[in-house]
Amino acid sequence: MIDITKNIKRVLIVFLIFFIGLISYITYFEIIVGPSIVTNASNKRLWVKRNEVLRGTIYDRNMKALTTSARIDAATQKRQYTNGPLFAHVLGYVDIKYGIAGLEYKYDDQLISSSIQDTFTNYIKSGGKTQEKVGNNLITTLDYNIQKKAYDLLGNNKGAVVVLNPKTGEVLALVSKPSFDPNDLTGTWAGINANKDKPLINRATAGLYPPGSTFKTITAISALENVNGIMDRTFNDAGKLVFNSKESLSNFNGEVLGKLTFKQAYVHSSNVFFGTLGLELGNSKLKETAEKFYFNSNTPSDGITIENSKFPSFSFYEKGNIAQSAIGQSSVLATPMEMALLTATIANGGVMMRPYLVKEVVKSNGEKIKTIEPVSNKQVISANTASIMKDFMRTVVVEGTGGNAALKGIDVSGKTGTADHTDGDNSKPHSWFIGFAPYDNPQVAVAVIVEDGGQGGIAAAKIAAEVMKTALSK
Amino acid sequence: MLRTDRDEKKLMMYTYLLCIVCFLNLAILKQPFDKGALVMALVTCLLIGYSYFVIRKFFSDGDKFIFIFSSILSVIGIVMIYRLNMAASIKQVIWFAVSVTGFILTVVILPDIKRFSKYKYIFLAGTIIFMGMAMVIGTEINGSKNWVLIGGLSLQPSEFGKLFFVAYLATALKDFKNFKELIEPGIVVMVCLGFMVLQKDLGSALIFFGISITMLYIATSKLKYVVTCVGLFAAGAMISYQLFDHVRVRFMIWQNPWPYANNKGYQIVQSLFSVASGGLTGTGLGLGHPEYVPVNTSDFIFAAICEEMGILIGFAIIILYFLLFYRCMRAAFYEEDSFSRLLAVGFSAMIACQVLVIVGGVINMIPLTGITMPLVSYGGSSMLITFLALGIIQKISEEGR
Numbered sequence: 001m002i003d004i005t006k007n008i009k010r011v012l013i014v015f016l017i018f019f020i021g022l023i024s025y026i027t028y029f030e031i032i033v034g035p036s037i038v039t040n041a042s043n044k045r046l047w048v049k050r051n052e053v054l055r056g057t058i059y060d061r062n063m064k065a066l067t068t069s070a071r072i073d074a075a076t077q078k079r080q081y082t083n084g085p086l087f088a089h090v091l092g093y094v095d096i097k098y099g100i101a102g103l104e105y106k107y108d109d110q111l112i113s114s115s116i117q118d119t120f121t122n123y124i125k126s127g128g129k130t131q132e133k134v135g136n137n138l139i140t141t142l143d144y145n146i147q148k149k150a151y152d153l154l155g156n157n158k159g160a161v162v163v164l165n166p167k168t169g170e171v172l173a174l175v176s177k178p179s180f181d182p183n184d185l186t187g188t189w190a191g192i193n194a195n196k197d198k199p200l201i202n203r204a205t206a207g208l209y210p211p212g213s214t215f216k217t218i219t220a221i222s223a224l225e226n227v228n229g230i231m232d233r234t235f236n237d238a239g240k241l242v243f244n245s246k247e248s249l250s251n252f253n254g255e256v257l258g259k260l261t262f263k264q265a266y267v268h269s270s271n272v273f274f275g276t277l278g279l280e281l282g283n284s285k286l287k288e289t290a291e292k293f294y295f296n297s298n299t300p301s302d303g304i305t306i307e308n309s310k311f312p313s314f315s316f317y318e319k320g321n322i323a324q325s326a327i328g329q330s331s332v333l334a335t336p337m338e339m340a341l342l343t344a345t346i347a348n349g350g351v352m353m354r355p356y357l358v359k360e361v362v363k364s365n366g367e368k369i370k371t372i373e374p375v376s377n378k379q380v381i382s383a384n385t386a387s388i389m390k391d392f393m394r395t396v397v398v399e400g401t402g403g404n405a406a407l408k409g410i411d412v413s414g415k416t417g418t419a420d421h422t423d424g425d426n427s428k429p430h431s432w433f434i435g436f437a438p439y440d441n442p443q444v445a446v447a448v449i450v451e452d453g454g455q456g457g458i459a460a461a462k463i464a465a466e467v468m469k470t471a472l473s474k
Numbered sequence: 475m476l477r478t479d480r481d482e483k484k485l486m487m488y489t490y491l492l493c494i495v496c497f498l499n500l501a502i503l504k505q506p507f508d509k510g511a512l513v514m515a516l517v518t519c520l521l522i523g524y525s526y527f528v529i530r531k532f533f534s535d536g537d538k539f540i541f542i543f544s545s546i547l548s549v550i551g552i553v554m555i556y557r558l559n560m561a562a563s564i565k566q567v568i569w570f571a572v573s574v575t576g577f578i579l580t581v582v583i584l585p586d587i588k589r590f591s592k593y594k595y596i597f598l599a600g601t602i603i604f605m606g607m608a609m610v611i612g613t614e615i616n617g618s619k620n621w622v623l624i625g626g627l628s629l630q631p632s633e634f635g636k637l638f639f640v641a642y643l644a645t646a647l648k649d650f651k652n653f654k655e656l657i658e659p660g661i662v663v664m665v666c667l668g669f670m671v672l673q674k675d676l677g678s679a680l681i682f683f684g685i686s687i688t689m690l691y692i693a694t695s696k697l698k699y700v701v702t703c704v705g706l707f708a709a710g711a712m713i714s715y716q717l718f719d720h721v722r723v724r725f726m727i728w729q730n731p732w733p734y735a736n737n738k739g740y741q742i743v744q745s746l747f748s749v750a751s752g753g754l755t756g757t758g759l760g761l762g763h764p765e766y767v768p769v770n771t772s773d774f775i776f777a778a779i780c781e782e783m784g785i786l787i788g789f790a791i792i793i794l795y796f797l798l799f800y801r802c803m804r805a806a807f808y809e810e811d812s813f814s815r816l817l818a819v820g821f822s823a824m825i826a827c828q829v830l831v832i833v834g835g836v837i838n839m840i841p842l843t844g845i846t847m848p849l850v851s852y853g854g855s856s857m858l859i860t861f862l863a864l865g866i867i868q869k870i871s872e873e874g875r
Contacts, residue, residue, distance in 0.1 A: 004815060007692045008807050011819070012800060015826050019796045022830065023789055025839045026749075030785055034750035042735045043747045044766045 047096050049112065051075055056111040056135035058091060058103065060144045061172075061359065066091060071132065083144075085179035086151050089202035090142065090171075090304075090357070093182040098189060102202070103140070103357055106303045111135045115363040134364035140303075141170035141359050149470040150175045150448075153463040158451040159430075160203040160336040163467060166344035166436060166445040168374035169353030171304065172471060174337075176203040206307040208333040209449055212419030213269045213401075213456065214432045215328025217342060217389065220266050222289035223277055224385050231388075235260050241272045247320035249275040249327075252418060252455075266392045267400035269416065271327050278326020283314040286326060292380050293342055293352075295334070300377050303357030309334040329420060340447035343414075343434040346393065347442035350386035352377040394439050402433070404461035407469055411439035414464065416456035428452040433460035437468045444471040485542050486526055489549060490519045496553040496759060503760040511556065517567055518552055525574045529868075533581055536872040537805060540864055541577070543798040544849050548857075550791065551850035554779050555771050557760055562771050562852050569854040573861035580865025587870055590641065591813035597642035598662065604635030605669045614674075632670065632678050633855045637862065639666060640685060640820035647693035648813040656690075656699070667710065674720050677831050677843030683707050684827030685820055692806075692819045728841035741768050742835075742842050745777040749785070749837055756784030771852035773844045776836045791850070792833065799826040802864070805871035814870045821863040 039046070054077055055069040066087055068080045079094055081087065092102015100108060114133035143163075150161035154177045163173035178199040180192050192199050201207060223230045239256035241249040251257060251271045257264075265273035278286060290311040291297065299306045310333040314321045324330035337355065345352040354375040361369045381389075393413035396402040401416045414435020421430055431453030436445040446464050453459035497515035501508040522545045529541055548570055556563035608631050613621050622631050646659040663686045670679035683703075691700050714721045723738060731739035731746070744767045752762065764770050764778035771778075780788040802822035806815045828848050835842035846856040 004692060004695075004812075005807060007695050008803055008819070011688055011692060011823075012803055015799060015823075016796065018830050019792055019826075022833055022839070023792055025834075026780075026785055026788060026837055029746075029749065029837055029839075030753065033746075034753070037746060038750045040732075040735075040747070042743060043751075045747065045751055045763050048763060 044096075048075075050094070050108075051077060053112045053114045053133045053135045055079060055094070056137045056364065058111075058138045058140060060140055060142045060147075061170075062144065063139065064144045066140070066142075066144075081182045083148075084181050084183055086147060087142070088179045088182045089176040089204065090174040091182070093185060095185050098185050103138070103303055106305075107138055107358060107361075110138065110361050110369075115365075115367075115369075136369060137362050137364065138358050139360040139362060140357055141165075141172060142174070142357070143172045143471070146173040146467060146471050147175060149173075150463070150467045151177070151179075153466055154450070157453060157459075158197060158203070159449045159453065160207055160447075161449075161463065161467060162204050162336045162340035162447045163471060164340050164344045164355060164445045165353075166347035166442050167353065169344070169355045169377075170359070170374070171355055171357050172444065173467070174202075174204045174304070174357075176201070176207070203336065203449075205304055205335055205337045207335060207449070208307060208310065209336070209430055209432075209451075210332060210419040210421055211328035211334040211339055212417035212430065212432050213271075213327060214339055214415050214417035214434045214447075215332060215334070216266060216269065216274045216326070217346070217393075217415050217434070218290050218293065219274050219278060219281070219286060219326045220262075220392065221381055221385055221389060222281055222286050223262070224388060225289065225381070226281060226285050227277075230262050233262055235262075235265065235273050235276070237265070237270050237272045239272065241275045241323060243319045243323065249320075249323055263392055263395065266415075267395045269396075269401050274327050275323035278323045279319060281326070282316065283312075283318075283322050283325070286322075287311050287313065290332075293345070294338065294377075299338070299341065299355070301355045302372065304337070304355060306337050306355075307335050309338040328417060336447045336449050339432070339434045339449075340445055343393075343436050343447060344442075344445035345380050346386050346389045347413075347436035347445050348386075349383045350379055350381040352380050390439065393435065397435070401457040402435070402461055404457055405433060405435055405465040405468075407437070407465050410437050410469065410472060412437040412465060412468060413439050413442075414461070416461055418454070418456045428454055431459040432456045433464040435461075435464050435468070437472060444468050446471075482538050482542060485539075485546075486523070489522060489542065489546050492546065493518050493522075493549045493553070496549075497556070499759050500553070500557055510560070514552070514556055514563065514567065518549060518570070521567075521571055521574060522549070525578060528578055529581070533868075533872055536581070536868050537801055539801045540798065540805075540868055540871070543794055543801065544861070544864055547791065547794055547798070547849040550779065550787070551775065551847075551852070553759070554775055554782075554850070555852050557782070558764060558771050558778060559852075565854070566852050566857075569857050572854075573858045576858055577861040577865040577868070580862055581868050581872070584866070584869055587814045587817065587866065587873065588811045591645050591648060591811075594642065594645035597638050597645060600638030601635055601642050601662065601666065604631045604638060605666050607631040607635075608673050609669060629855045632673070632675060633859045635666070636678075636681070636685075636824055637859060639682065640689070640817060640824060640863075643686060643689050644813050644816035644820055647689060648816055650693045656694075659686075664710075671714050671718065671721070675843075675845075676721065676724060676841070677835070677845035680831050680843060681824065681827045681845065684830075685823045688823035688827075689816055689820050693812075693816060724841045724843070728838060731838060741774070742838055744768060745774050745836050745842075746838060748774070748777040748781040749788075752781035752784050754784050754786055756780070756782050756787065759783060769844070772846050773832065773851070774836055775847055775851050776833050779850075792829070795826065795829045795848075802867045805867050809870055809873065811873075814873065818867050818870045821867055824863060825860060 057065050058067045059065055070078050072078055092104040094100045094104045112135050114135050146163050150173050159177055161175040178197050180199040237257040237260050249271055257268055257270050295309045295311040312331040321330045325332050354377045360371050393415055397405050397412050397414055402414045405412050405414050417432030419430040431450040433456055434447045436442040446467055448460040448464045450459045494515050497511040501511035552566055555566050608622055613623055622629050666682055667679050687703050727739045731742045735743040748764055748767045759782050762781040764781050767774045767777050799822050806818035809815045825848050832845050832847045834840040846853045848860045
């Protein structure tokens with residue numbers, strides 16, 4: 001016990017280091033960790049902040065109000081969606097119990113920031129009354145009429161419709177079915193979650209489907225870019241492409257298309273031709289083209305979350321898979337949004353515009369805060385390739401598989417798809433149609449998928465035609 | 475001497491000021507004006523002032539800073555508890571009065587501390603009884619089976635066990651000569667740690683370890699013993715990690731609480747939100763939302779304080795604790811008798827470890843273990859024990875001068 005004073009000093013120093021460590025960690029936490037966690041959805045303080053301001057209104061492009069908010073008491077307000085399930089996926093919902101989703105989530109900071117401030121001068125001006133703070137309003141790119149039409153046309157089918165303006169990237173309609181009622185989440189939440197059709201998923205942007213023959217568009221683009229003299233080639237379609245004793249590839253309904261040019265093969269959707277073409281291109285070339293269209297990566301967008309579409313990697317000897325992937329089967333998966341963007345890019349001379357949902361943010365008194373201008377994501381393909389593909393797609397509707405999409409007085413172009421899938425017991429394929437109109441000056445690009453809808457040239461093509469007609473009728 | 479006299483008085487004035495300003499703030503925030511807050515302020519100030527007067531008048535030799543620092547911490551605690559739960563804060567003031575009385579009585583009544591050094595086995599029995607009590611007649615509160623309900627009061631016997639534990643170790647280690655003498659206390663420490671792990675009171679286990687190792691080093695001045703103990707503790711921790719599910723869960727939540735934000739990690743996640751929302755200067759007393767933090771008056775009071783008063787006050791509290799720790803260790807420094815010294819060191823380490831464990835836990839620096847923050851947290855037994863320990867140190871500081 002001789003050295004006790006020295007020992008006490010040492011113990012003091014050790015504890016001092018611990019206490020300093022504590023202070024340092026708190027400082028680190030406050031500066032580095034803190035700012036990123038306060039915005040976490042589990043933080044109830046955000047809801048207090050949200051409720052201080054009466055949430056802003058969301059309008060469609062023609063200033064039709066899609067939401068209303070009413071004050072209940074100081075701490076609560078009621079958010080109503082005027083069209084119930086019609087815009088449920090794209091607008092999302094905001095609920096203290098179930099969280100916040102969709103556009104409500106993406107533009108939350110605007111909807112809850114108010115231009116009305118609690119300043120002294122405001123207080124005097126308003127004669128001693130505190131004004132109700134109202135959040136900023138959003139004017140979206142959505143068009144009520146197109147959305148309604150697409151929603152009704154899908155009927156009781158599961159599926160999705162995406163409608164874009166190819167020149168600007170404006171999202172005109174975004175429909176996913178089955179939908180849910182965002183006005184009654186409390187009453188329906190349990191049912192929504194138990195439903196095996198998963199109504200909460202926004203199929204238009206997060207539904208991953210085999211694209212089927214619509215993917216031949218990407219295979220064709222890849223061939224145009226990588227295979228010399230592809231336009232002049234003729235090919236004999238014998239109806240079947242055999243890889244080995246077990247695997248082979250046939251045309252739809254076992255058709256034998258005979259002698260075909262490249263264009264004819266696309267127009268009549270020859271699986272044998274495109275399967276062979278896929279093998280010629282190889283996995284890496286095809287994948288490269290798909291990835292130019294943002295397969296396997298995030299698609300830049302505004303106001304929407306787009307799930308990554310997937311294009312697989314195969315070894316050179318997996319011939320069956322490579323050929324299947326060239327016709328949009330195997331493990332190729334695409335969202336309807338992805339396919340709509342592909343179509344829009346072709347319609348817009350090879351330039352993909354960034355898809356966006358909000359045109360303008362305005363104050364509660366209507367004063368403009370900001371306008372969101374169209375932005376180009378990139379020139380994906382050359383103008384020349386785009387113009388060849390436009391011509392191909394026009395011919396599909398005129399004399400190929402897409403005849404059902406034809407409209408009187410409007411030159412529709414497109415591509416059908418009939419995608420085999422293994423979901424569920426129903427072995428009926430998904431029905432796809434992607435297209436744009438009018439041919440000369442494209443104003444609208446669509447992607448339609450009807451789950452288990454059968455042949456693409458029928459169910460999806462009819463819906464696409466009607467939707468385009470509505471979009472162009474104004 | 476005159477110099478410290480003036481400093482003490484100045485510090486006392488600031489303490490009163492802090493108390494009055496905080497309660498005034500809370501009084502104004504309420505509609506209508508909350509007179510109760512002012513009554514609380516007055517009662518608290520009177521209590522502190524009177525106790526200070528008594529200590530100064532009759533025991534002018536002792537270290538008065540120990541009492542002043544603990545008053546400041548108690549005031550912060552009472553204010554925060556008043557803001558969170560008015561009824562609890564009235565109880566807390568009553569407990570504060572009881573504890574301060576206990577503090578003074580310890581100083582007045584207790585005979586010379588040296589004389590207690592012969593009751594080794596009484597202390598040992600006390601330690602084992604209190605540590606094991608909750609195992610036999612305990613009830614589980616907040617996931618730890620370390621509570622005992624007596625009448626309407628819920629008590630943590632391990633809090634009282636701490637006092638006996640330190641006293642026992644002081645008697646066992648005071649005449650250290652060779653390794654053999656460490657075997658018996660070694661076993662006692664291990665048994666106590668085992669009890670704590672079985673009662674799911676991991677925080678107390680950590681504190682007991684901190685106390686033992688500090689006292690061991692002071693008594694033996696041998697670093698190799700300390701290193702060995704740390705090794706043994708690490709091995710013990712590994713074994714309990716393998717054996718007990720509740721230990722694994724704590725560890726898992728500590729590594730990444732976010733996936734468990736709505737179930738097992740709810741407490742720590744809410745605490746992190748609270749601390750992060752306050753920022754440097756806080757949202758202002760009464761203007762934040764510490765009500766979202768569970769058990770905000772006891773275990774998580776530090777988070778609530780950081781949210782409303784800012785991390786600057788959080789730092790101030792940590793520094794105050796260190797100053798208190800320093801003054802307590804200083805008492806050991808000037809003491810001649812080795813038993814008293816070890817006692818002072820043990821009690822100081824007890825308070826310091828408790829602060830490190832709970833503050834570290836609340837900010838997820840170390841795995842969270844539910845223990846109270848001495849003097850600040852709501853809780854009668856915790857406050858009484860702390861003041862009794864401080865009373866003994868006060869007594870030792872008087873003997874030392």
